[in-house]
Amino acid sequence: MRNLTPGRVVRNVVVVALGLIWLLPTYLLIVNAAVSNDSYSGTARWFPGSFALWDNIEAGWRAADFTDTARNSLLYAGVCAAAAVLIATLAAFALVVMPVRRKALWFWLIYAGTLLPLQVFARPLFLAASTTNLYDTPWGLGIVYVAICIPFAMFVVRNYLTTLPPEVTESARIDGAGWLRLFWSIHVPLSRSAMAAAFVFQFVYIWNELFFGITLSLSPEVQPVMAALAGLQGNFSAVGQPAVLAAALVVSLPTVALFFGFQKFFVTSLKSNI
Amino acid sequence: MTVRAAASRAAFLFPAVGCVAVVLLTPFAITFYRSFFGEGIAPEFTGLANYAQMFRDPILVRSLVNTLIWVVGSLVLPVGLGLAIAAMTNATRWGRWARLAVVLPYAISGSAVAVVGAFMLQTNGAVNQLLTAAGLDSLTAQWLLLWPQNTISAILLSTWQSTGVAVVLFLVGLQTVPVETIEAAALDGADGWKRFRHVTFPQLRAVTVVVVGITLANALRAFDVIWVLTQGGPARSSETLALSMYRETFLLQDAGQGSAIAVVLTIVVVGASWIYLRSNLRSSR
Numbered sequence: 001m002r003n004l005t006p007g008r009v010v011r012n013v014v015v016v017a018l019g020l021i022w023l024l025p026t027y028l029l030i031v032n033a034a035v036s037n038d039s040y041s042g043t044a045r046w047f048p049g050s051f052a053l054w055d056n057i058e059a060g061w062r063a064a065d066f067t068d069t070a071r072n073s074l075l076y077a078g079v080c081a082a083a084a085v086l087i088a089t090l091a092a093f094a095l096v097v098m099p100v101r102r103k104a105l106w107f108w109l110i111y112a113g114t115l116l117p118l119q120v121f122a123r124p125l126f127l128a129a130s131t132t133n134l135y136d137t138p139w140g141l142g143i144v145y146v147a148i149c150i151p152f153a154m155f156v157v158r159n160y161l162t163t164l165p166p167e168v169t170e171s172a173r174i175d176g177a178g179w180l181r182l183f184w185s186i187h188v189p190l191s192r193s194a195m196a197a198a199f200v201f202q203f204v205y206i207w208n209e210l211f212f213g214i215t216l217s218l219s220p221e222v223q224p225v226m227a228a229l230a231g232l233q234g235n236f237s238a239v240g241q242p243a244v245l246a247a248a249l250v251v252s253l254p255t256v257a258l259f260f261g262f263q264k265f266f267v268t269s270l271k272s273n274i
Numbered sequence: 275m276t277v278r279a280a281a282s283r284a285a286f287l288f289p290a291v292g293c294v295a296v297v298l299l300t301p302f303a304i305t306f307y308r309s310f311f312g313e314g315i316a317p318e319f320t321g322l323a324n325y326a327q328m329f330r331d332p333i334l335v336r337s338l339v340n341t342l343i344w345v346v347g348s349l350v351l352p353v354g355l356g357l358a359i360a361a362m363t364n365a366t367r368w369g370r371w372a373r374l375a376v377v378l379p380y381a382i383s384g385s386a387v388a389v390v391g392a393f394m395l396q397t398n399g400a401v402n403q404l405l406t407a408a409g410l411d412s413l414t415a416q417w418l419l420l421w422p423q424n425t426i427s428a429i430l431l432s433t434w435q436s437t438g439v440a441v442v443l444f445l446v447g448l449q450t451v452p453v454e455t456i457e458a459a460a461l462d463g464a465d466g467w468k469r470f471r472h473v474t475f476p477q478l479r480a481v482t483v484v485v486v487g488i489t490l491a492n493a494l495r496a497f498d499v500i501w502v503l504t505q506g507g508p509a510r511s512s513e514t515l516a517l518s519m520y521r522e523t524f525l526l527q528d529a530g531q532g533s534a535i536a537v538v539l540t541i542v543v544v545g546a547s548w549i550y551l552r553s554n555l556r557s558s559r
Contacts, residue, residue, distance in 0.1 A: 005466075007466050008466075011366075015363060015366065015372045018376070019372035020375075022372075022378075022379070022434065025390050028390070028400055029390050043399070043403065044394065087289040088290055090286045091289070093286055098282075109295070110290050115551075117536070119519040119520065120305050123301075123305060123532060123533065124304040125301050146293060147296075147297035207383070208385070210497065210498040211498065226385040229383075229502075230498070233385075234505075241393060248390060251383070251385075252381070252383065252386045255383065256381045260381075270439065270446075271443075271446055273443070273488060
């Protein structure tokens with residue numbers, strides 16, 4: 001234990017203060033999501049009182065149709081993230097391992113998708129979905145989610161593939177392995193962790209997505225869970241503040257759990273930017 | 275043989291290129307084209323009128339100003355705080371617990387963050403309670419009802435959510451600073467702050483560029499926090515370009531104006547991303 005200089009004391013106090021400030025909203029969320037609606041006075045409670053968390057969750061869950069919308073989001077996040085990572089890995093394999101010409105062009109063509117803001121795609125996609133009868137269907141929303149997730153997933157997997165020694169490919173080619181065999185039996189197993197990192201990252205992204213949820217869908221049978229939460233906040237007087245907070249708490253649990261379970265993967269995804 | 279080889283390459287590339295081209299790039303081109311036309315079903319070519327309107331309509335000017343406030347706010351807050359927190363917690367053993375508290379909200383969606391924010395920032399909410407209890411009545415405010423407090427509130431919420439990313443990235447950067455460099459500086463008598471300022475910080479240049487780029491691009495795209503917090507209101511006073519585009523296009527049915535806003539937003543976002551892409555490509559080539 002080194003001696004405590006004044007500088008060190010100040011630093012420790014600042015760190016503790018920042019930590020507490022950051023925890024405060026989460027603390028208030030949990031405390032007030034547990035207050036029973038009858039005893040909620042309209043202003044924030046600072047200390048736990050009555051415990052009605054389960055009732056509030058139930059009320060919020062029913063009002064926001066979470067049974068349908070959470071199932072939808074689970075489906076979108078799971079299936080679309082998996083499809084996007086597979087498609088992105090195929091492209092990353094072609095860009096790194098195969099003798100493709102004009103690699104930079106293809107890379108930028110795909111990567112451009114993640115640079116552009118979502119708003120610039122919205123209206124043409126809305127019109128296209130309306131004319132093809134895909135508006136307010138899981139397919140319309142699903143296709144858009146897959147496409148949005150491909151660029152960054154490609155980026156993460158590509159960055160990993162470039163770190164593999166070229167001998168891996170060369171020796172297998174000499175043995176006469178075709179591209180598809182090479183892909184499935186060598187590069188996919190080797191880049192499993194990068195693919196998993198991209199999957200977890202995109203899963204969380206889709207689960208948390210709101211913008212296309214409200215532009216491309218309307219009915220609870222199709223809407224993702226964040227659109228339902230936004231709708232609940234829009235008329236929260238109907239169910240009361242504690243129920244709305246309980247709903248926000250519940251929809252956050254899956255991604256928070258994923259985040260703590262797979263912290264390493266998030267860091268991998270973020271690190272590929274450096 | 276060469277035809278087959280070309281076909282197999284295409285088979286690997288095509289799904290990704292096809293999806294991105296059809297679902298993302300084509301709509302982008304259509305939006306760009308549409309931004310030069312007026313409203314309605316058979317719109318007339320109006321040149322740059324929609325763009326000029328963005329600097330004339332007080333609501334859209336406010337939206338531009340708010341977007342600029344977001345840019346400045348997210349440069350100062352998540353980036354500055356992220357660097358400070360990463361550096362301070364990296365030095366202490368128990369610092370990882372404080373870090374966990376800061377990184378946690380990153381996993382929470384913008385919509386849920388805004389629900390908590392609306393609850394804390396309403397006029398009789400927790401923030402004003404806290405200020406009153408601390409004897410700072412003069413600082414209490416109608417956080418969500420007046421401009422510019424509502425924009426600042428949204429930025430603070432977004433800071434709460436996104437500082438974790440900056441912390442994680444800066445930490446990665448800090449851990450790549452060679453221990454010998456720091457020890458050498460310590461032997462030369464450079465203590466705490468001096469050592470950080472002159473030895474550690476210059477080594478974080480590459481990471482800083484990436485953090486600035488990512489934070490800016492995310493801040494400019496922010497939709498869900500503002501939409502759920504205030505819907506851009508009251509009277510459209512907390513809208514940024516991302517929200518103005520949504521309102522003009524889908525609620526006011528002015529597709530030309532909405533498209534022009536989307537294009538301007540794209541230019542700003544791509545410009546902000548460019549600063550970090552440049553350094554990124556240099557290091558990966």
